Amino acid sequence: MLQKKQPIALYAALLLLNAVAQSGPLFAQTIPSLRETFKNDFGIGTALNNAQIDERDPQMTAFIARQFNMATPENVMKSALLHPQWDTYDFTMGDKLIEFGKKHDIKINGHTLIWHSQLPGFIRGIHSKDSIQTFFTNHIKTVAGHYKGKVYSWDVVNEALNEDGTMRKSVFLQYLGDNFVTEAFRLAQEASPGTELYYNDYNNEQPKKRAGCIELVKKIKAAGVRIDGVGIQGHWHVGKIPLKDIEESILQYSALGLKVMFTELDIEVLSRNFQGADVGQRMTANAQSNPYPTALPDSVQQQLAADYEALFKLFLKHKDKVTRVTFWGVNDANSWLNNWPIRGRTSYPLLFDRNSQPKPAFYKVIATAK
Ligand code: G3I
DSSP, X not given: OHHHHHHXXXXXXXXXXHHHHHTSHHHHHHSOOHHHHTTTTOEEEEEEOHHHHTTOOHHHHHHHHHHOSEEEESSTTSHHHXXXXXXXXXXXXXXXXXXXXXXXXXXXXXXXXXXXXXXXXXXXXXXXXXXXXXXXXXXXXXXXHHTTTTOSEEEEEEOOBOTTSSBOOOHHHHHHOXXXXXXXXXXXXXXXXXXXXXXXXXXXXXXXXXXXXXXXXXXHHHTTOOXXXXXXXXXXXXXXXXXXXXXXXXXXXXXXXXXXXXXXXXXXXXXXXXXXXXXXXXXXXXXXXXXXXXXXXXXXXXXXXHHHHHHHHHHHHTTTTEEEEEESSSSGGGOGGGSSSSTTOOOOOSSBOTTSOBOHHHHHHHHHTO
């Protein structure tokens, strides 16, 4: 009697387990882990937002800890947030991120010391070289000093180049001249000697911008200042991944003795009438702006998966040179691409959907490791 009942009970238990598993976090724990899969190849990172750093959702925290071993703050270490007034710093959220990293064995990449965007409001009222120089020096010394021994690395300078490889006309270039990049690295090195120091940009896999980036690196090195790596952000578009340029860039940057990282990876599936990731650029919404409000068509889903597969095959081919691959967001719901260059779109650029469930691209990426 008992023996006959056992298989039914077992079957019912399995059904129940399956239903629970597919409905949420348990399922997340049963899928492969990116950090585990690529642990002998390169680090796997994500960008974290306020809610995630604050650990407001324990299931999300567990999910992040299982999938990623490196993290970059999406916003909380930018100067506008860390340095709101001339003499005031607010390290609250940045410090929480450091604790998050310690707790979950996740290395933190500080982002970013010097960037022309998301600057504190008070900068707009400054019109003298001396004051910009003082802000620049104090900011780097104070922030890099505060996180000395706490962050693994810093994006010391972010997006200093134009598409043609010339220097971007930022407030830093305007007042400090083109030596400001070298000086930023020098100050960061002094304030935080054991921390890896990187230059980070988008489209710097493109030949002209890459050439400008190589010039910058050579200049820093010629001044006897340390630079450890270059971040290629990797904000690309579905069906248009510049694989040849990416491979050439891995080779050229690493020939300079630099580590190569993909630091803000996502693949846009929505259209845009320009390339790159200049947050200053915007588009106006129209009837066609948000073509997939409820679901991604299968053809696009498959193309996205194929693109991620091709990228990871390339990263693995050069795993001796590529040290980290960081996705710009944990899941599709978190992506900045839902709000840029048009607010309120529904984008699908990452490996996990809006419920952190794996997309076909996730399985393709995992399979590249076999
Ligand atoms: O915090 C305010 C909030 O108080 C306000 O209610 C809300 C209303 O719009 O805005 C919030 O600030 C937004 C912030 O993200 C936090 O969500 C800003 O408007 C918004 O502009 C900002 O966007 C960030 C963007 O950098 C700004 O520069 C994105 O989240 C972030 O993903 C993006 O990241 C950059 C990298 O740092 C550098 N490379 C390009 C990449 C993508 O643009």
